[in-house]
Amino acid sequence: MFRISKRMSVIEESPTLATSAKVKEMKEKGKDIISLTVGEPDLETPKEVKDAAVAAILDNRANHYTPTAGIMPLRQAIVDYHKKYDKIEYEASQVIVTEGAKNALYTLFQVILDPGDEVLIPSPYWVSYTEQVKLAEGVNVLVTSTPENQFKVTVADLESKRTERTTALVLNSPNNPTGTVYTKKELEAIGNWAVEHGIIIVADEIYYNLCYNGNEAVSMASISDRIKEQTIIINGVSKSYAMTGWRIGYAIGNKQVISKMIELSSHSTSNPAGPSQYAALAAISGDQKFVTELRETFEKRLNYFYPLVEKIPGFKVTKPQGAFYIFANCKEAAEIAGYSSVSEFALALIEEAQVAVVAGEGFGFSDYIRISYTLEEKQLKEAVNRINQFMEKKTKG
Structure with missing residues (x-):
């Protein structure tokens, strides 16, 4: 028998990826499942992006090791992007390119946390934050929000x-999962508070470009020099460019922190995949x-889909301002359908409603479900129809 480390006993599998795996398994068995699970745009990666990767392979630029922190043209492009769109000045040495934004977060927590260090995480939260903090032997301190x-x-x-x-x-x-977008004033207040108390701000801005109906995201580091010095930005190409499978994220911020992230990556991943970097x-x-x-497509889908979800019996929703999820309180719906928990209700939707x-x-x-609206409107409508039929059937008993 192999011995498993204690650190692995404190974490759990990603529920989003676990659900996606279950959906894939059911589809392989011939089930007609509409999946509203994964945070993944259904649009194709732009042709010019794919062509750039192919050209780099054929030119033999992408077939060997690259610098651990990523190729210099990409690091400089990230700096130039933030200067152009956020008016933030960085140097290329303040950037590390990673295997997705998830890896940037993991590496960052390993670098900045010692055993027992506490991390404030607003709840609800993305599923991997808490598990990554545990793996760094940090302590999760959840700060509960309200609809x-x-x-x-x-x-x-x-x-x-x-x-x-x-x-x-x-x-x-x-x-x-909520689609909430903080205003500049709200971010400024939180940023100044963090600066006052010497707290590192981990600004996960992966959905930065996906805001709707007049809402706009503001990069935390753009608010002031003091806040910028206290902030590590996490971002990547997965969501904004429909490149989830290419696995390119990055961290940008304090040079010492980034340097240590590079050191750690040199012993773990060596470097991100060359073709993906190009x-x-x-x-x-x-x-x-x-x-x-992409943003316009998802805004249209949100405005079409949200009113339909709002009318499902027992669903209580707050209209999101960004990302591409609706976070619905389904406690009442679960009770109406005869389930003791929303988790059981969500499982029944997969197995019986095939959504x-x-x-x-x-x-x-635990009283909520996350619904992704990254599918075409026809499929979104069919998903709602299936849930409504499921609820009607359960109500009639």
Whole structure:
């Protein structure tokens, strides 16, 4: 028998990926499942991006090891992007390119946390934050938000949880799973509070370009020089450019922190995949027309889909401002359908209604489900029809 480390006993499998695996298994068995689970755009990666990767392979530029932190043209393109769109000045030495934004977060937590260090995480939260903090032997301190405040936390909320061991704050705007977008004024208040108490701000801005109906995201580092010095930005190409499979993310910020992240990566991943880096370079340095089209597509889908979800019996929803999820309170719906928990209700939707959603337990809110609207409107409507039929059948008993 093999011995498994203690650190692995404290973490759980990603519920989003676990649900996606279940959906794939059911589809392979011939089930007609509509999956509203994964945070993945259904649009194709732009042709010019794919062409750039192919050209790099054929030119023999992408077939060997690259610098651990990523190829210099890509690191410089990231710096140029933030200067152009956020008016933030960085140097290429303040950037590390990683195997997706998830790896950037993992590496960052390994670098900045010692055993017992506390990390403030607004709840609901993306499923991997808490598990990555555990793997770094940190302590998760959840700061609960409410739908009445659009799932936003305030300085008062954060201060009530702060201790002498508070090391970092994770702030995800636009937010997964709620779609909440913090205003500049709200970010400024939180940023100044973090600076005052020497707390590192981990600004997860992976959905930065996906805001709708007049809402706009503001990069935390753009607010002031003091806040910028205290902030590590996490971002990548997965969501904005429909490049989830290419696995390119990055971290940008304090040079010492980034340097240590590079050191750690040199012993773990060596470097991100070469072809993916050249693809990301084309995406980030391109004209951004695709990003605009993607945003407009998802805004249209949200405005079509949200009113339909709102009318499902027992579903209570707050309209999201960004990302591409609806976070629905389904406690009443579960009770109506005869289930003792929303997790059981979500499982029944997959098995009986053949509509896959992610139970909210993994996001810290057990009465909720997360619904992704990254499919075409025809499929979104069919998903709602199936859920309504499921609810009607359960109600009639």
